[in-house]
Amino acid sequence: MRSLLNFLLRYKTLILFLVLEAVALIMISSSHNYHQTVLYGAARNVSGFMGKGLARGTYYFRLRQVNEELVAENMSLRRRLEGLTSAPQDSFTAVRDTISGINYTYLNARVINNSVNKQKNFITLDRGSKHGVTNGMGVASSDGVVGVVVGVSRNYSVVMSLLNSEFRLSSSIARNDYFGSLAWDGTNYRYARLSEIPHHVSIAEGDTIVTSGYSAIFPPGLMVGALTGDQKRGGDFVSLKVLLSADFKKLTNVYLIGNLTREERNNLEEEVVQ
Amino acid sequence: MNSLIRYSLAFIVLIALQLLIFNNIEFSGYINPYVYVMFILILPVAMPSWILLLLSFLAGFVIDLFSGTIGVHVFASVMAGFVRPWVLSLNVTGEASEPDMSPSAYRNGLRWFLIYSLTVVLVHHLALFYIELFTLRNFFHTLLRVLLSTAATTFFVVLFDFIRPRR
Numbered sequence: 549m550r551s552l553l554n555f556l557l558r559y560k561t562l563i564l565f566l567v568l569e570a571v572a573l574i575m576i577s578s579s580h581n582y583h584q585t586v587l588y589g590a591a592r593n594v595s596g597f598m599g600k601g602l603a604r605g606t607y608y609f610r611l612r613q614v615n616e617e618l619v620a621e622n623m624s625l626r627r628r629l630e631g632l633t634s635a636p637q638d639s640f641t642a643v644r645d646t647i648s649g650i651n652y653t654y655l656n657a658r659v660i661n662n663s664v665n666k667q668k669n670f671i672t673l674d675r676g677s678k679h680g681v682t683n684g685m686g687v688a689s690s691d692g693v694v695g696v697v698v699g700v701s702r703n704y705s706v707v708m709s710l711l712n713s714e715f716r717l718s719s720s721i722a723r724n725d726y727f728g729s730l731a732w733d734g735t736n737y738r739y740a741r742l743s744e745i746p747h748h749v750s751i752a753e754g755d756t757i758v759t760s761g762y763s764a765i766f767p768p769g770l771m772v773g774a775l776t777g778d779q780k781r782g783g784d785f786v787s788l789k790v791l792l793s794a795d796f797k798k799l800t801n802v803y804l805i806g807n808l809t810r811e812e813r814n815n816l817e818e819e820v821v822q
Numbered sequence: 823m824n825s826l827i828r829y830s831l832a833f834i835v836l837i838a839l840q841l842l843i844f845n846n847i848e849f850s851g852y853i854n855p856y857v858y859v860m861f862i863l864i865l866p867v868a869m870p871s872w873i874l875l876l877l878s879f880l881a882g883f884v885i886d887l888f889s890g891t892i893g894v895h896v897f898a899s900v901m902a903g904f905v906r907p908w909v910l911s912l913n914v915t916g917e918a919s920e921p922d923m924s925p926s927a928y929r930n931g932l933r934w935f936l937i938y939s940l941t942v943v944l945v946h947h948l949a950l951f952y953i954e955l956f957t958l959r960n961f962f963h964t965l966l967r968v969l970l971s972t973a974a975t976t977f978f979v980v981l982f983d984f985i986r987p988r989r
Contacts, residue, residue, distance in 0.1 A: 560872060561871040561872055561875065561904075564872050564875050564876075565875055565900065565904045568875055568876075568879050568896070568900045569897060569900055569901070571879075571893075571896070572879075572882070572893045572894075572896040572897035572900060573893065573897065574893070575886075575892050575893030575896060576892060576893035576894060576897065576953065576956075578892070602842060606846075661890070663889075663890075665854050666891070666954060667954065667955055670890065734960065735960065735963060
């Protein structure tokens with residue numbers, strides 16, 4: 549007993565060190581089901597609150613850039629509106645149903661926490677269940693796809709960033725509609741890889757990559773990025789390096805995309821497949 | 823001034839600097855300075871190592887809590903707190919040191935402080951970057967990040983050491 553006590557006293561620093569590191573490792577391994585961790589739930593509210601204050605402070609310094617983005621988006625919306633109102637009507641429709649054509653709704657949100665330097669990056673938005681945000685909603689900026697909502701609290705929501713090694717996005721080459729799976733390889737935050745493209749498909753540097761619309765999260769044709777010309781061959785497929793159009797380091801205003809008919813579509817797909 | 827208050831103040835200032843400024847600094851995704859390690863560096867020389875470990879744990883935990891990572895900073899900080907006494911004893915200076923002295927370039931010389939900081943920061947960053955990845959994939963890419971970030975952190979630590987208030 550006495551020698552055991554002596555042993556413990558002599559090595560108390562080493563033992564404490566090992567215990568503390570074990571605690572750290574347990575914390576790390578329990579955080580793999582990230583948004584379910586109790587600790588994180590508490591921390592999210594605190595850091596959400598702090599991030600909001602910080603974002604409010606730094607937002608002012610980016611007003612110029614934000615304004616330019618908004619003007620650019622206004623312009624493109626105006627152009628689309630012009631195309632819609634001046635398009636020749638191809639049939640006589642006495643009553644126009646204003647709801648039937650709408651599949652997606654949009655809600656603007658502000659980024660209050662963001663990172664690009666981890667392997668699994670998440671983004672916090674200032675919109676939560678109070679504003680109608682639900683898990684699985686798509687998130688895009690005016691430049692392109694940003695991520696998918698994976699956790700919602702009352703006032704905040706957490707988005708799995710496209711810059712997350714677990715994220716897969718079904719996207720296609722706009723010119724010829726061939727689709728593949730887009731994922732981030734965890735190195736440079738400006739680039740991702742589009743894989744599963746058959747190697748007979750003709751591609752050119754600068755080709756636009758858009759969402760395919762095969763998942764019910766994003767509408768088809770949403771901008772993702774552009775091909776850089778760098779490609780890797782493996783078997784029957786090539787994987788292409790894509791320059792992402794959204795710059796994740798200056799993400800400020802984004803919008804959440806809700807699919808009104810998603811449940812119907814998913815139900816139908818499940819029903820038929822099983 | 824009471825040393826408890828002084829070190830608490832240093833703790834708060836360094837954590838705030840880290841969370842509000844340095845967490846938002848990245849140069850090309852390679853350089854992520856973690857200056858809060860300075861808190862572990864400037865604790866008194868004679869501090870018992872078990873208190874040092876607990877304080878390192880606390881510093882890592884607070885950083886983890888506010889940056890949405892769980893456990894990685896705790897792991898790296900405890901590692902840094904564990905090697906600090908060894909690095910100190912390896913780098914003994916000629917002059918006798920008073921027990922509650924805080925290591926600094928002013929007292930121990932710039933060269934000594936630089937080597938001391940560089941070693942502890944390197945251990946911290948090695949632990950941090952690899953435990954965050956949890957794999958040895960992209961080994962050399964990560965190593966480059968570690969080395970560049972270590973240089974950046976050490977630079978800021980030495981800079982802050984020059985401007986921090988002395989008794």
